[in-house]
Amino acid sequence: MSVGREAAVASAARRPAWTTRGPHSVGLDEVSVHGAFDAHMSTRLNSVSQRVCRVLAGPFATMILGDLGAQVIKVERPGAGDDTRTWGPPFVGAESAYFLSVNRNKKSISVDLKHPRGVGVIQELAAVCDVLVENFLPGKLPRLGLGYEQLCAVNPGLVYCSISGYGQTGPRAQSPGYDSIASAVSGMMHITGSEDGEPVRPGVAMTDLATGLYAHGAVMAALLQRHKTGRGVHIDCNLLSSQGSLVKDSRHANMLSYVHAAQRSHNKSNALLSLLESLWS
Numbered sequence: 001m002s003v004g005r006e007a008a009v010a011s012a013a014r015r016p017a018w019t020t021r022g023p024h025s026v027g028l029d030e031v032s033v034h035g036a037f038d039a040h041m042s043t044r045l046n047s048v049s050q051r052v053c054r055v056l057a058g059p060f061a062t063m064i065l066g067d068l069g070a071q072v073i074k075v076e077r078p079g080a081g082d083d084t085r086t087w088g089p090p091f092v093g094a095e096s097a098y099f100l101s102v103n104r105n106k107k108s109i110s111v112d113l114k115h116p117r118g119v120g121v122i123q124e125l126a127a128v129c130d131v132l133v134e135n136f137l138p139g140k141l142p143r144l145g146l147g148y149e150q151l152c153a154v155n156p157g158l159v160y161c162s163i164s165g166y167g168q169t170g171p172r173a174q175s176p177g178y179d180s181i182a183s184a185v186s187g188m189m190h191i192t193g194s195e196d197g198e199p200v201r202p203g204v205a206m207t208d209l210a211t212g213l214y215a216h217g218a219v220m221a222a223l224l225q226r227h228k229t230g231r232g233v234h235i236d237c238n239l240l241s242s243q244g245s246l247v248k249d250s251r252h253a254n255m256l257s258y259v260h261a262a263q264r265s266h267n268k269s270n271a272l273l274s275l276l277e278s279l280w281s
Contacts (some may be wrong), residue, residue: 012103044169056179056205057239058082058135058163060212063220065131073125074108081110081276119144126151126158131219135163139175148234154263159222161215161235168236182239188247 049079057081059074066072076082083101088096112118124144126132132151134141141147162168165177183189188207193200203237215237222233 018042049157054071056102056208057211057215058133059084060209061163061219062106062133063102063104063214064212064216070105070131072106073129074106075104075122076108077108077111078110081108113144113146119146122146123151123154125220127154129155129158130223133161133163133215133219137163137176138162138168152232152234156231157226158232159219159226159235160232161219161222161237163211163215164236164238166240167238172198177239179205179239182243183208186240186243190242191247206246207239210246211237211239214242214245 061074062070062074063077074082080086082099084099084102085095087098090097092100111121113122126146145202148158148162152158152159164173165182165217166172180189183201183206184199186207189199189201192202213233218237222235226232
């Protein structure tokens, strides 16, 4: 675009297809940061990240980017906005504590992606942003004109991060991804819990959080590469691969080899921990 970044964003702001949300500077399912992570990444990050995702993995990744100094714009659906705004109690005012806990350091707008002018707003923002993070089903955004190939045509330096359940390609690519399902499929739940009990889901959404951490690291690496090459990249980050990479012990290795089923050993693990603590004390 021939206009400056601020002018382009101001131009987008005049269009009626989106509205700002609430009094808080949180939200905006990250459309990527405009200016986000300028040239010198060793200094304060001064960039804009646009986020078009919801719930946890994407918001967690972009919250970290915001913590590091990125200007993050969260794009939400008109009306209800991000699903987690109502996930309570507890609530802080009208917002759920859950939503606020992963959406700090963000600005929020709502955009109707079913409206051509709403799509135009995202295209204008992507043209002046450094990063775009999204977690739609693979193929949905390209059908709207918001895929990586389409947006990098107007912004070759755009870092486009896609977060999904099972990746952009493959037999399960079109299946929605959920933390608990990926935790079960990866084997995490199978090796968690007491030896004679049922599989246990971890007390926090480990899969979503791990995926958000991987996505954040990949975005930072992509920005470093762009500083050297001037080109952006399409990052494919998914829940199953992220969780599978974290389950590292001999029991899980046996399971992945299809030779022996992994066994839960909660009590044995506690005994080993007690032994190590006695040696360290």
